Amino acid sequence: MDFSQLTDAMASRSYDKVADICDQLMLQIASQGVAFQDEWPYAVHLLGHIYLNDLNSARFLWKSVPVSIKESHPEICAVWKIGQQLWIRNYAGVYDSIRSFNWSAEIQDFIASFTEKYTRRMLELLMSAYSTISIQDTALFLGMNENDATNYVMQQGWNVDAASQMLTVKKQVSVTEQKIDPSKLQRLTEYVFHLEH
Structure with missing residues (x-):
């Protein structure tokens, strides 16, 4: 083989x-x-x-x-x-x-x-699902101890409230690209051409 x-x-x-x-x-x-x-x-x-x-x-x-x-x-x-x-x-x-x-x-x-890869996927899941989450739950999702999980997410821009043991999730800014349908562009071109002539 x-x-x-x-x-x-x-x-x-x-x-x-x-x-x-x-x-x-x-x-x-x-x-x-x-x-x-x-x-x-x-x-x-x-x-x-x-x-x-x-x-x-x-x-x-x-x-x-x-x-x-x-x-x-x-x-x-x-x-x-x-x-x-x-x-x-x-x-x-x-x-x-x-x-x-x-x-x-x-x-x-x-x-x-x-x-x-799995840890990154879990982080993305947390960012899309939560605005705040406990340190304990974050550690569970990321497979880390609480200190490591806290340090990891703080590197991603999250904030920690030590008193409540809660993390504030930093949402990722999503950039959506708008795609133009070629058939719509063709119809628009024909419409503008018709208006001009």
């Missing part, structure tokens, strides 16, 4: 491409009728779908992994625990699942990148 494309994606930290590369390779190998179960990088493939927040594909992949592989490769089960916590929206559980396993060197950077 030629995993060079996958190896290149992992080496360049193009983690958003991993799931698609693995899916294509799996289809290609399966169409050739080659048995690949023991050699397949299931943990990487599964994490690729989880990285993209494609939980349905992750779930189907998990169900297709042979029981013997699940039993002999605990890292695959550890990756799936992350997926399970995402599925039930247990935000703190996602971080607990990440911290509770000693990841292999092959997947360590991928896990770190997922954790960073």
